[in-house]
Amino acid sequence: MFTINHLKKSFDHNDVLKDISASFPKNNISIIVGANGSGKTTLMNIISGLVVADNGNIDLDDIPYNSQHYSENLFYVPSDFYLPGFLSGREYVNFVLSRYPHPNYDLLPYLFSLFDLTDSQNKLLEGYSFGMKKKVQLIAALTVGSKYLFADEIFSGLDFETVLLAEELFLKLRESTGIVIVSHEMNTLEKFPQNIWLMKSGLLVPYNGDVRSLPDAIKSTGKLGEKIASIKRHFPIA
Numbered sequence: 542m543f544t545i546n547h548l549k550k551s552f553d554h555n556d557v558l559k560d561i562s563a564s565f566p567k568n569n570i571s572i573i574v575g576a577n578g579s580g581k582t583t584l585m586n587i588i589s590g591l592v593v594a595d596n597g598n599i600d601l602d603d604i605p606y607n608s609q610h611y612s613e614n615l616f617y618v619p620s621d622f623y624l625p626g627f628l629s630g631r632e633y634v635n636f637v638l639s640r641y642p643h644p645n646y647d648l649l650p651y652l653f654s655l656f657d658l659t660d661s662q663n664k665l666l667e668g669y670s671f672g673m674k675k676k677v678q679l680i681a682a683l684t685v686g687s688k689y690l691f692a693d694e695i696f697s698g699l700d701f702e703t704v705l706l707a708e709e710l711f712l713k714l715r716e717s718t719g720i721v722i723v724s725h726e727m728n729t730l731e732k733f734p735q736n737i738w739l740m741k742s743g744l745l746v747p748y749n750g751d752v753r754s755l756p757d758a759i760k761s762t763g764k765l766g767e768k769i770a771s772i773k774r775h776f777p778i779a
């Protein structure tokens with residue numbers, strides 16, 4: 542179990558994370574959903590050790606936060622990522638896997654082929670499209686062998702077929718890994734509805750309703766309803 546207890550983070554006087562407590566089970570896919578600017582990336586950055594929290598603690602299967610063992614058991618795919626353009630796709634994945642204790646190199650030829658990257662795997666990443674880079678990140682995430690995978694908008698920018706493939710692969714990956722995905726995509730929420738968390742007003746709360754009612758739940762608690770009504774006032778039908 543990956544647990545977060547009373548995590549807090551402010552930037553100047555902006556209390557972004559007010560009191561975050563949550564638990565993400567192993568062998569399951571959890572989804573975090575929330576408005577732009579609600580603090581999802583800040584939370585991911587704290588979990589991955591890129592940003593320091595003001596308060597609170599994090600526990601990965603009783604492994605101390607930010608220890609080497611912790612880093613070896615967690616893989617993070619940020620939404621805004623940089624890949625070294627001077628490496629080939631295959632070299633990059635090999636490099637990532639070499640830093641983890643239980644990587645699965647045997648799956649690499651299959652996955653590069655599945656994502657139609659066999660012919661490009663030895664070409665430099667600087668020549669890859671955004672979607673191709675995303676696929677490379679997916680391949681790393683699927684083979685790195687970490688206990689937990691955190692991914693911010695992992696399916697965005699991928700074509701429809703690739704999203705379907707990736708979702709099926711994640712269903713297999715969850716048999717050995719706790720997966721936490723930040724997503725705004727309704728398709729993703731409908732595919733993995735078991736453990737949804739709503740980020741709002743600096744808190745993370747479990748969402749136990751029907752996924753199809755989630756937009757209405759967000760609408761009724763936020764200002765969306767008001768904003769939609771204002772559009773009708775500002776764009777009156779001629």
Ligand SMILES: Nc1ncnc2c1ncn2[C@@H]1O[C@H](COP(=O)(O)OP(=O)(O)OP(=O)(O)O)[C@@H](O)[C@H]1O
Nearest residue numbers: 552553555557575576577578579580581582583584
């Ligand atoms: N380094 C920083 N310095 C100052 N403010 C920051 C910093 N990082 C994030 N913030 C602020 O924290 C808030 C949450 O930002 P964050 O990127 O975590 O949101 P998000 O939920 O990931 O948004 P999005 O869905 O748009 O990616 C925003 O108000 C942002 O301006």
